[in-house]
Amino acid sequence: MQSIKLGIVDDSVFCRTLTKFQLLNINSVHFDFVIEAESILDFQAKASSADIPEVILLDIMMPDIDGISGIPMIRALYPNVHILMLSDVDNPAIVRKSLLAGANAFVKKGTKAVDMMNIIIDVINGSSYVSPELTKSLFFGIQQPPQSRRKLSKRELNIVHRLLEGFSLDNIAKTFEITVDKLWQLINVILKKLNIASSVRVPSV
Known part of the structure; x- marks a missing residue:
């Protein structure tokens, strides 16, 4: 065991x-x-x-x-x-x-x-x-403004589009012939490129 x-x-x-x-x-x-x-x-x-x-x-x-x-x-x-x-x-x-x-x-x-x-x-x-629902939610709103999208490569944009369509990480990784861990590294690169989380604050309790 x-x-x-x-x-x-x-x-x-x-x-x-x-x-x-x-x-x-x-x-x-x-x-x-x-x-x-x-x-x-x-x-x-x-x-x-x-x-x-x-x-x-x-x-x-x-x-x-x-x-x-x-x-x-x-x-x-x-x-x-x-x-x-x-x-x-x-x-x-x-x-x-x-x-x-x-x-x-x-x-x-x-x-x-x-x-x-x-x-x-x-x-x-x-x-x-x-979860697929939360993964999808990571990228809501990045369709605007257009200049944000121009920061991404074609491959990175394809990953984002698949995430927004609700595909699982496993499915996307298989499509791009990479491991899920490698895909996650790419997602973190995308998040940093778009500066999505730079101003996020964790609410206090």
């Missing part, structure tokens, strides 16, 4: 408990929560005495330091860890900023346990994940 070491950072005791309950009741994979924290500062304090997690489930809306701002702080401790944003926020701007900050995946709270298990395994194996 595959065993995966997880960390979870969420200021809500209820959300942490529910997520752990869901994953710990999966029989096909053994999930071991090696670190549990209620904030980024709490995570930093506990990191030195905990086993190194393979994946960290990270909430966005937290007091003091939000999850997105905490990504580089977590990577300073664990450079190779996979970070999965787990949030009830589905604002495209927040998704963009999470991915540009270095998150490997963005998953809504309430996702079925089996789906969460598969996403975690895919992320460990080198894939990135955002």
